[in-house]
Amino acid sequence: MLASKGHPLYLAEQVRELDRRTIASGVESFGLMQSAAMAAYDALRARWPQARRLSVVCGGGNNAGDGYVIAALAVCDGIDVQLVAVRDPTTLTGDAGRALEMAKKAGLRVQAWTSDLELDGEVVVDALLGTGLNGEVREPFRGAIMAINASGKPVLAVDIPSGLSADSGAVLGCAIEATLTVTFIGDKLGLHTGAAAAHVGEHRLEALGVDVSQYDDLLPVARLLHTELLDAWLPPRRRDSHKGDHGHVLVLGGAPGFGGAALMASECAARLGAGRVSLVTAPEHVTASLVRCPEVMVHGIRSSTEIAALLQAADVLIVGPGLGQGAWGQGMLQSALDAGKPLVLDADALNLLVTHWPQLDRDDWILTPHPGEAARLLGTTTAQVQADRPWAVRELQRRRGGSVILKGAGSLVAGPENMKVCPYGNPGMASGGMGDALSGMLGALVAQRLPLEVAACLGVVLHASAADTAAKADGERGLLASDLACYARRLANPRNQNAGETR
Template sequence: MPHLRPLYRAEQVRELDRRTIAAGIDGFALMQQAASAAFDALRQRWPEARRLSVLCGAGNNAGDGYVLAALAVCDGFDVQLIALRDPDSLEGDAGLAVAMARRAGLQPQTWTADMRLTGEVAVDALLGTGLSGEVREPFAEAIEALNSSAMPLLALDIPSGLSADTGAVLGCAVEATLTTTFIGDKLGLHTGAAAAHVGEHRLLTLGVEASQHTDLTPAAWLLDDRPNEWLAPRRRDSHKGDHGHLLVIGGAPGFGGAALLASETAARLGAGRISLATAPEHVTASLTRCPEVMVHGVRGPTDLASLLEAADILVVGPGLGQGAWGQAMWQAALAAGKPLVVDADALNLLAGMATPPYRHDWILTPHPGEAARLLGCSGGEVQRDRPAALAALARRYGGHWVLKGAGSLIGNEAELAVCPFGNPGMAGGGMGDALSGILGSLLAQFGRRGGSELAELARCGVVLHARAADLAAAGDGERGLLAGDLASYARRLANPRTSDVRDTAR
């Protein structure tokens, strides 16, 4: 995915730093460059600010803070410089940074619990990317003070307390307004708890071209919102048979809404034909809501056989239930041998299988709780290392995975991508059903052969889903956003611009 932004683990970025210094750039000069770039970002973000509180810990992250403080004083700022570690204990480039701050006339103050922060903006240079265990005192105390200060916060490289590799909070973490990260972007800044701690994100490469180091394979790729190559304008002579036949299986007695949502969203994304196999009592509701969907009341596997044979792609799980009806539908879907999207109760049924299948032709879309059941662990363990959880799922079950949540992860055993779109309005019922409908529709149109193209379609579907939610929220707000709102926005995103269509027609 060469056109996407690579994301690295902390050790990989430290290796880039080491290579840059080995190539002839002085380490302290690189630190000054980082601090200067961060200070420029601070002035752009808060142009009226003239007072800073800079909190420094140990190591090079603290060194960045000491240099920034010196630059600010020289630019006429009033700087409160606070040390969480004895400045005289800092060595190497960090020690040179302390000396630079003192030459600028600053005398670091030792942190105390009752210290009042006097700046208009606070700078977090407490803990860098090397943190592995939980935050200890006095750093935890200082982080709490920063978060409760009501001041805007600039985090240098990463908000202190956030894991650079996983996006998990290590006990407590700074809630930054702006994070400036250096040289290479970090995976942990884009998934899990990062959404509540990073704030605005800026990558400052400092002139280092990470992509030139081809032996450092990125840990993941950050997806963009450019139209996917699969979504080119349709041929002018195409017909519904060219765009696949999707079968949605779900809606156990009393649980019809989820399957209806998945089916309608799939229809809006352009599958040629969409069938819905659901409990008979939901047929009338489906015909009323979306008559374009060919709905069938299904009592058992015998009723499902002809529908399975006719379909190209299956979506199984929305409203499926875990009772006898859902179990029968699930087993029949697995036996059909068609590429499929697995969601909701189908994931729970998979987790309960004594000998689960291992397949390459399915996309599975768990939230952290469902992922935990599939792995036999807790949801907290999944969230503590989301990338590792996805990799474990792929090793155990094969296929392509969407680990939902803030910074949804999409991947398999070979590669990982992160979706930077979406919003808290998506924390509501039915959003996963809408996603399964989008994915099923894309597979019906472009992925009927299965195989590696399913990975690209999974990424495309997740981005369409999240971007549709963002457009819907931009219009009427996040609170009250419904899963049914996404279909029309996703349709708009899935279609090329009118000018593109005209150009193709000519």
Template sequence: MTAASPVTHALYGAEQVRTLDRRIIDAGVAGFDLMQRASQAAYDVLRARWPGARRLTVLCGGGNNAGDGYVIAALAVCDGLDVQLVALRDPACLTGDAARACALARRAGVTPVAWREGMTLDGEVLVDALLGTGASGEVRDPLRSAILAINATRRPVLAVDVPSGLSAQTGGIGGVAVHATVTVTFIADKFGLHTGASADHVGELVVESLGTAPETHGDLVPLGELLAAEQLQAALPPRARGSHKGDFGHLLVVGGAVGFGGAALMACEAALRMGSGKVSLATDAAHVAASLVRSPEVMARGVQAAAEAQPLLAQADALVVGPGLGRDAWGKALWRLALDAAVPSVLDADALNLLAEEARDRDDWVLTPHPGEAARLLGSTTAEVQADRRAAVLALRERYGGSVVLKGAGTLIADADGVAVCPYGNPGMASGGMGDVLSGVIGALLGQGRTPGEAARLGVLIHALAGDAAARAGGERGLVATDLASYVRVIANPRS
């Protein structure tokens, strides 16, 4: 998060993990021994999670992921459990360690049965060992129909290494993917298990290193890192007792066309709760009265012509441009004036749509698109963005500069230090105005002297944690953006 905040949880890609796997084997650990370690770890998690289960259904594809499944089946039978092992690939076609695992299972008393569509999967717990981390692209039959059958049972599922159909690299899915209750992943944590579609497929995630230490392989640069709530303590120390409001920045929010004043007001309120020394608002005159009632601390100014905002821009340490701005002549004129002022800025909502029409690049701003806005900025589609969110956020930073926040489940931040993933937040935050609150939080941090990367990472983390705190207090359903403001203040004042 900052120079004083080292990577706390690195995320790797599928190829990097395969490299680590080969290095472990080259160092003297036999591949089959490593498979047995992984299978034992997964089985231990299964028994701890479902101690009362007496019957398992294990579905195996081909390759080492299937080998893990066969070993798990052998362990279960030796433990006195009944096992239905469903083979998606003819066991006679297995090779290498997977074939050895199948032989081990047969010796333990496991009898594989061939998959057929419509068959009954009768385990109390299902084990998904169909596809491993190397799988990519569209899932085709018979694997597709098997995955649909797993999901249709609505029974608990333990996914081995990665839920089948989910990309460990990107978090995208190949049409269908297993909805796991628990995923046990091996050697190192994978980037794709934390963003995009992963939120609906991974379930509880358990990382089993199998005695390895990926971080000691310095030549393998992680694809990213997970943000951690624990980082806030060092990043947000107590304020000096002799502080005054001038020490904490003057943020100007530019937005609020006629009929859209709420977005700008929410950004202002969030900035105040994040500790801005002063917050000003340049908005349509129709919204000034509402601002005074809602947040009298905000210095609201009605602006009919863009030039009227010039004095406000001259006083600002940072800007938030876009909430409720609109794309008509008024909004475009304010957008151009704000960007020409060359003040560190957060661009959100219509400011991003205008940027897509009139591209610029800067090092001192933070862009905060949702997937639809990201698609417009990249000239692609929302589906393409979601299929590989990491590639999309890096492409946005390459094209527009600064730091980029790609919102959504597993929000991503791309900055000069790489890519970070936020593991917090909840479905209750899928409601209007949440992005406006985020822009206010990031803008406040930018105005307090944080770099764009620091402001983006801290802002996303605080916003998500505030959403989780609000959800714990009253539930996810019905959570609204204005609920977050008071929690932003609490999260921004971490206690040791």
């Protein structure tokens, strides 16, 4: 269904295995290092064509080797180079040692790193720590990273920003804030989720002639989602279709005093193409719903005992926006769980699962936790979730079934197939109600009879892409959740052949 679609992402050890196999196939290892360095240097020259002086900061191992080769290439290209070694270069062996000798033969002098050293290049090359880092950054590397970040200079990160986990996207104590990251052979999962958004900068993959797809036993750990999925799964509607063909969404939320979240979810469900949208909310919110979106069939309900017929009529249930954790919310969730309909659960519905249904798992729901909610569901802390987001979303899916969306920068989707990563979204989404908008979109897609995992992936793409479109139009600051509905509607509609418009 989706397993083979999208740009593949790998763990660091998988890419190291690809490197080993490439060398075993007859490619000389130092030649591969030179190819990587050349690709990184070419990217640097393309990004900063006016730069006449570089600061190349090297650590140890092959990542340092890449840096030494880059320094030699730059000197041969007529660029001045400040070459800095944070680890004693005399300890380098193998290809890294050969790279050091290459730099020396090019006439370069290596400066030892000191805490008061001034980085005087127009661009800094980060060749400190590679993808093998699995613990917190220690001195003197920590001091070098902090100094590079404080310099305010643009930074090229070689393979990965030093200090960033290649597998989880977590910062291991501190990490380079790169302007451009050039990674090699296979793309790394950790470059696309969590803290990576603030550290990778522009991203570029250089395969170095390695065809990853030829190794059937090295399957990607995840794939990047793409807006092309929208064309594949949201084709033009039949000319004779009617509202009954596109499903009935029922939103249960908006406990007394918390009506806005459920209204936003309902409106987004309507804008994303559900044939009918009903809303069960506290009676005091009915007028606001009718004024905001009269197309939504709103029902002011005081008790879950009143909703049996509404549950029966619906095709999918969205439970959680503004639900509350009191008796009203508990009753609504209990009734929804008993109804046997596909579910989208968010917000307090997730918190109620923790306290009242700690072992419940289902194949017919989409769970949409943010890191704090994920931590409660897993019985851990938000910090631990963010330290390994891929583990958290996979573990939630294993325990709870269905499809799970772990929200945040580089949102992750885990379902019965492999994990997906959303490359869209922006900091303007850090505002109230964004999760409610997502829930409404997901419910609409499920109502239109998309498989749950597909609906989860498309919903995340539409939600984040709508936010990007809105931010492009008017900026990130001040972006509201209610802004997304109309932008998502445009993205959800296939190419208009007559008007010549595209998504």
